[in-house]
Amino acid sequence: MTFRKYLVLAGVAVFSSAGDSLLARGMKDLGNVSLHHLSSLIFAIIDPWVASGILLLLAFFASYMAALSWADLTYVLPASSLGYVLVALVARFGFHEMIPPARWVGIALITAGVGFVAAGPSLTHRKHSDLPRRDAISPEASS
């Protein structure tokens, strides 16, 4: 794993959580969406909070696709959960919010889970038919 690849994984974690938070803020402005007025979901993207959330989720998507090109899905996904830990730490030490004990346990579990995966190879076995095209560059076997 190179520094650039760790940066991509950090992008996956940060953009995902920030995007979700902005979307949630925007959808609360819009109120409950009825099954009879699903079209209002289409117009939800005009809301500035929702639009900002979508921009961050696009950045998440780019980082996510890049990470999936050189690492397993089961390696990349736990990295995105680190965003929850980052948000909780910013809330505690940046905004001095109280974090309940159960949430600290959650932080410990996520960190342990990510640590378990990160200690192993980023890419495992693939079938021959799944290999990249002849002129494509092969990802690292492991790092």
Added chain:
Amino acid sequence: MKELYTWAAIGLIIGASTTGDVLLSHAMKRVGDVGELWKRHGLFSVIGRVLATPTFFLGLVAMAVAFYSLLFALSWGDLSLVVPASASLTFVANAFAARIFLHERVGKRRLLAALLVAGGVALMAI
């Protein structure tokens, strides 16, 4: 009724995002390391390769379904329930889907990691 809508949307998020993750992962493995491709052939070559992969578009459709399910769920349920519940269950679903459809080696280490992360994300909602 509010809870029913919320959990139905959460179920749809899990199904659609797992399908999307598997399809996108398959597509990007066929494309190859985008960092290396970018360095050697340029950004447009990378974009061209991605757009020429059919599973990429199917993955996008599944992700779009997951995204609108998320908006629907967030309009009915709390962020502290919707995101952790859908995310934690998606981790577990993805571990099995990656093993079955992508032939990834999901050994004890990765399965344990998926369960730890899923449990941790669920606890973060409390």
